[in-house]
Amino acid sequence: MSILLTAAALAAAPPAKPLTPSDIVARAPASAWRTIPAEDLLVIDLYPTGRTVIQLAPQFAPVHVANIRALADAGYWTGSSVYRVQDNYVVQWGTNEGGKPFPKAVVKRPPAEYDRPLHGLKVRPLGYPDAYAPQVGHALGWPVAWNPRTGRANLTHCYGYVGVGRDMAPDTGTGGELYAVIGHAPRHLDRNIAVVGRVVDGIEQLSALTRGTEALGFYKEGSIARRILNIRLASQLPAGQQPSFQVMSETSPSFAAYVRARANRKDDFFQVPAGGVDLCNAPVPIRRTPAR
Numbered sequence: 001m002s003i004l005l006t007a008a009a010l011a012a013a014p015p016a017k018p019l020t021p022s023d024i025v026a027r028a029p030a031s032a033w034r035t036i037p038a039e040d041l042l043v044i045d046l047y048p049t050g051r052t053v054i055q056l057a058p059q060f061a062p063v064h065v066a067n068i069r070a071l072a073d074a075g076y077w078t079g080s081s082v083y084r085v086q087d088n089y090v091v092q093w094g095t096n097e098g099g100k101p102f103p104k105a106v107v108k109r110p111p112a113e114y115d116r117p118l119h120g121l122k123v124r125p126l127g128y129p130d131a132y133a134p135q136v137g138h139a140l141g142w143p144v145a146w147n148p149r150t151g152r153a154n155l156t157h158c159y160g161y162v163g164v165g166r167d168m169a170p171d172t173g174t175g176g177e178l179y180a181v182i183g184h185a186p187r188h189l190d191r192n193i194a195v196v197g198r199v200v201d202g203i204e205q206l207s208a209l210t211r212g213t214e215a216l217g218f219y220k221e222g223s224i225a226r227r228i229l230n231i232r233l234a235s236q237l238p239a240g241q242q243p244s245f246q247v248m249s250e251t252s253p254s255f256a257a258y259v260r261a262r263a264n265r266k267d268d269f270f271q272v273p274a275g276g277v278d279l280c281n282a283p284v285p286i287r288r289t290p291a292r
Contacts, residue, residue, distance in 0.1 A: 001201060017267070018266035019261060020265070021258050023285075024258045025254070029201035032254040032255065033247070033287070034246060034254035035245075036200070036246065038234040038242050039055045039105070040058065041235075041242075042048075042054040042072060046228065047227035047228070050202065052180075052199060052201065053245070054180075054200065054246075055197050055200045055286075057195065058115065058144060058274070060142070060196075060252065064172075065175075065201050066105075066172070067105075067174055067176075069107045069245075071103065071175060071176060072231050072232050073233070073236065077095070077231040079227070080093065080207070081226065081228055082225040082228070083212075083225065084179075084219065085217050086180075086211065087183065087211045090181055090183075090186075091206040091225070092165055092177065092178070094176050107174070108174060110175075110194070112172045114131065114190075114191045115153060117151060117189050118153045119266045121139040121144070122288065123139040124142070124255075124260065125137040125282075126279055128143065128277055131187070132190060133145030134146070134147050134148060138284065139153070140172075141157070141247040141248070141249065143279050143284065145190060154190055154191050156186050157181055157189045157193075158181065159181050160199040160203050161199075162178055162199065162227065163195045164177070164178060165179055185280040196234075201243065209225045212225065229280060244289045246287050246289055247284055249269055254281055258282075259277065262282045263275065271276060
């Protein structure tokens with residue numbers, strides 16, 4: 001009798017609700033996460049209050065990232081500004097190449113680090129077609145596009161990603177002028193500019209700024225969007241004040257489940273699952289952890 005009752009109870013139990021992407025991220029075990037090194041976190045303090053933190057990507061643009069680290073170490077950006085805010089496009093900051101000398105360690109003419117060899121990258125294909133590249137997926141915790149024929153891979157211009165401002169070719173930019181994407185992913189910029197990182201915290205400090213009124217979102221001469229108090233590496237901050245973040249590993253089962261859920265939403269709100277997802281709509285999960 002008890003066996004029959006148990007079977008009946010199981011039959012009457014409602015099916016388990018499908019997990020949302022947020023559920024999967026929240027339940028991911030510690031083994032699914034990797035800590036971002038402090039020397040890869042660029043901390044921007046803005047006036048009057050506000051902080052933005054960027055994760056750097058030395059695996060994809062090593063010379064530009066080395067320049068950025070040298071500039072941060074020398075306090076190069078102290079007193080500079082956010083001077084361009086273009087709606088649905090980018091926020092740009094620095095000195096606008098305005099007369100401030102570079103530290104000696106800065107390479108003034110870096111190579112065009114717009115892509116890198118595919119060899120050595122363990123890529124996880126997204127599994128869905130892309131309009132801008134033959135293949136897309138994830139590697140080393142980053143969204144990447146690649147071409148098997150050329151054997152080259154590149155970071156992609158997704159929301160919140162950070163690139164190096166440059167002049168016309170052959171200029172490649174030093175890293176003294178940076179921008180962050182604050183609109184629809186401008187993937188047409190891929191392989192034309194060095195992508196050096198992504199905003200992992202405080203994107204609202206940039207995206208919510210008043211738009212510039214001049215061409216391309218620049219502010220009128222003599223005006224700025226926001227003053228930069230300083231830009232430092234997290235490793236330069238005192239112990240106990242260093243922000244800390246972890247990124248989900250693309251090789252973990254949790255990440256695979258997360259991508260599937262992003263492509264096939266079955267939680268209560270969705271009536272029709274999309275059946276697919278583009279690379280920038282499957283952002284790699286990142287979480288804050290206690291300060292170092």
